[in-house]
Every structure is written in structure tokens, then in C-alpha cells.
Amino acid sequence: MxxxxxxxxxxxxxxxxxxxxxxxxxxxxxxxxxxxxxxxxxxxxxxxxxAFSPDLFLKDTPPPGVAGGGLRNAFVGSLELLAVALAIGTPVGLLAGTWLGEFARRHPMAGAVVRFLNDILLSAPSIVIGLFAYTLLVAPLKHFSALAGGVALALIMIPVVVRTTDEMLRLVPDALREAAVALGIPYWRMVVHISWKAASRGILTGILLALARLSGETAPLLFTALNSPYFSTALDKPIASLPVVIFQFAMSPYPDWQKLAWAGAFVAMVFILALGLLARWLQARGTSST
CATH class of the missing domain: 1.20.5 (Single alpha-helices involved in coiled-coils or other helix-helix interfaces)
Incomplete structure (x- = not known):
């Protein structure tokens, strides 16, 4: 021993x-x-x-000191802002992540620089991104708008989608690429029909997680979309959003507004949990299929 x-x-x-x-x-x-x-x-x-009731989805936010009301304008405004962010952030993040995962291997130094910059943007405080969107869109146009809010949220979403797409594409076996190229398929067509398809569940999971994060962002919207007590879907005007309404109502001295803030927080939490569970289900299904 x-x-x-x-x-x-x-x-x-x-x-x-x-x-x-x-x-x-x-x-x-x-x-x-x-x-x-x-x-x-x-x-x-x-x-x-x-505080949950059907009026929450049927009525708009009430004036100060008025009982009743709901959060319809805030729900619609948040969905519109998320749709704008999704329309801008998904294609930009997907294409940038595809370049990193598929084409940056030919230029390792450029890929390392882009990944480093993407990591910086990924860790940037949301209030800084909101200030950037304010300088880019609100100050020159001299008014707050839903479009500025959607752009601010898209800037938060892009690095998440880039990172997810890059990581998922790098997990695709090179044998699939080599087999497709050996058959004479153009490289771009191989990326679209083979690499994207193989990594689709992982990429979709990243998009859902990014949406879950955007659903609770408040600081960027204070600089861009601001808020509105009225129902509006115009992209060139201020618009209500659930996180901002929850923040303002929770800080108010009116009990009715505070109840609406709790109800809005309840709906937001359920929505975020649903997105998280859906992302987990897609991830588990993708793992089991492989």
C-alpha cells in the first residue's frame, strides 16, 4: 500500500x-x-x-383615480413592439449567425472580432441600448414612437439570435455539408436546406428565449415608445406597453392602478413562463430526435 x-x-x-x-x-x-x-x-x-378579470383585456388603462379599466392598450402595444422587434431582429440575427457559423471559418480573425463585438452587445445594459435608439430615432424625428421602441428591442434581440444561430450551426456535422457539396449543390443552397433545417429547433429556441427576455424590458421603452393612455397601433406615435404600464401603475398612489399592475405582472409572468416551457419542449424534442 x-x-x-x-x-x-x-x-x-x-x-x-x-x-x-x-x-x-x-x-x-x-x-x-x-x-x-x-x-x-x-x-x-x-x-x-x-385583480384578474375579463375587463383586463377589454378596457383601456383608466385615468388617475378612476375605478375600473383594464390593460387592453398595453397588451396590444406590447405585442406590436414584439412583432416589430421580431421582424427586424430575426433576419438580421439569423443571417449574421449564419455567417459566423458557416462562412467565418474561412476568415477566423474576422469571425473572432464579430463574436467579440456580439458578446459586448449581448452584455450591454438595456438602458444604454434605449439611449442609443433615442439618439438614433427619437431625437432626430423629435417625437417618441412605437417604431423606435421596436428598434430598441430588436437591438437587444439580435445578439441573442446571433449567438444561438452560431452555436447551433457549429453543432451540425461537417459530414452533412461535405455530402451535399459532393453532390454539386451550391454552398448557399446547402446552408438553407441542410444546415438551417438541422439547426432549426435550436434557432427557434433561441428566438423564443429572446422574446421572453424582451417581454419584460422597461428601460429601453421609456426612452423610445414612452407610453400612451389611449389605444393606438400607429408606428409613428407613442404607444402603451405592458412593462412601462406596470412600472408606472405600481409606483402610483392609486390602489386601483396598483391592482392593475399586479394583474399585468401576472399576465406577463404567465406569458414568459409559456415561452420558456415552449423553448424547453423544442429543445428536448430536438435532443431526442438526434
Whole structure:
């Protein structure tokens, strides 16, 4: 027997004690994190469900001090902003990620630079992106607009889609590409019909997760779309959005507005959870199919 493994050697005992300490610490921290998440979810469900009613989807936001009302204009405005962000961010992110995953291997230095810049944009604070959109669209046009809000959200969405597309395409086996090129298929057609198809579930998962993140963004919209107490779908005018309405109503001194804020938070949480579950389901289905 090696003398280092003998019963008198204190090293294994120290390692076992350290292992127990680390396992206990990680377990306690996990329980602590789960506790706060469950508490937030249960509080939002309890307070939001109390204020939940059909008027929430049928009436617009009420004036200060007026009982009743709903969040119809905020729901429609948020969906419109997400649609604009999706229409701008998805093709830009998909094409940029495709260049990184398929064509940047020919230019490794350029690919490394683009990935580095994309990581910077991915970690940029949303309020900074909102300020950039304000400088780009709001200040020159001299008015807030839904289009500016959608562009700000698209700038947040693009790096997420770029990263997801890049990672998913790099997981596609090179044997599929080589087989397609050997049959005489142009490289761009191989990317569209083989690489995209093989990575489609992963890319769609990334898009859904990006939408889930955008659903709760407030700071960029304060600089761009602002808010409106009226129902509007015009892209060149200020528009209501659920995160901004929740922020304003929760900070107000009116109990009716505070109830509507809880109800809006409840709907937003359900929407984000649904997107997260759908993304998980697509990811699990893609893993099982491979």
C-alpha cells in the first residue's frame, strides 16, 4: 500500500471534509435561490389573480383615480413592439449567425472580432441600448414612437439570435455539408436546406428565449415608445406597453392602478413562463430526435 493512502495521512480526510462543506454550501444556496423564486412567483400569482378579470383585456388603462379599466392598450402595444422587434431582429440575427457559423471559418480573425463585438452587445445594459435608439430615432424625428421602441428591442434581440444561430450551426456535422457539396449543390443552397433545417429547433429556441427576455424590458421603452393612455397601433406615435404600464401603475398612489399592475405582472409572468416551457419542449424534442 502506498504510504500516501494510509490511515495516518490527513490529506484524504481534509478532502472529504472540504467536499462535505462545499456540498452543504451549494445545497443551502440552491435552496435559498429557489425559495426567493417561488416566493416571487406565488406572490405574483396571488396578488395578480385577485385583480384578474375579463375587463383586463377589454378596457383601456383608466385615468388617475378612476375605478375600473383594464390593460387592453398595453397588451396590444406590447405585442406590436414584439412583432416589430421580431421582424427586424430575426433576419438580421439569423443571417449574421449564419455567417459566423458557416462562412467565418474561412476568415477566423474576422469571425473572432464579430463574436467579440456580439458578446459586448449581448452584455450591454438595456438602458444604454434605449439611449442609443433615442439618439438614433427619437431625437432626430423629435417625437417618441412605437417604431423606435421596436428598434430598441430588436437591438437587444439580435445578439441573442446571433449567438444561438452560431452555436447551433457549429453543432451540425461537417459530414452533412461535405455530402451535399459532393453532390454539386451550391454552398448557399446547402446552408438553407441542410444546415438551417438541422439547426432549426435550436434557432427557434433561441428566438423564443429572446422574446421572453424582451417581454419584460422597461428601460429601453421609456426612452423610445414612452407610453400612451389611449389605444393606438400607429408606428409613428407613442404607444402603451405592458412593462412601462406596470412600472408606472405600481409606483402610483392609486390602489386601483396598483391592482392593475399586479394583474399585468401576472399576465406577463404567465406569458414568459409559456415561452420558456415552449423553448424547453423544442429543445428536448430536438435532443431526442438526434
Amino acid at each position: 502506498n504510504g500516501l493512502d494510509g490511515p495516518d495521512n490527513p490529506l484524504p480526510r481534509r478532502r472529504r471534509r472540504l467536499d462535505r462543506v462545499m456540498m452543504t454550501s451549494m445545497t443551502l444556496l440552491t435552496v435559498l435561490g429557489v425559495f426567493w423564486v417561488v416566493w416571487i412567483l406565488l406572490t405574483t400569482l396571488e396578488r395578480g389573480f385577485e
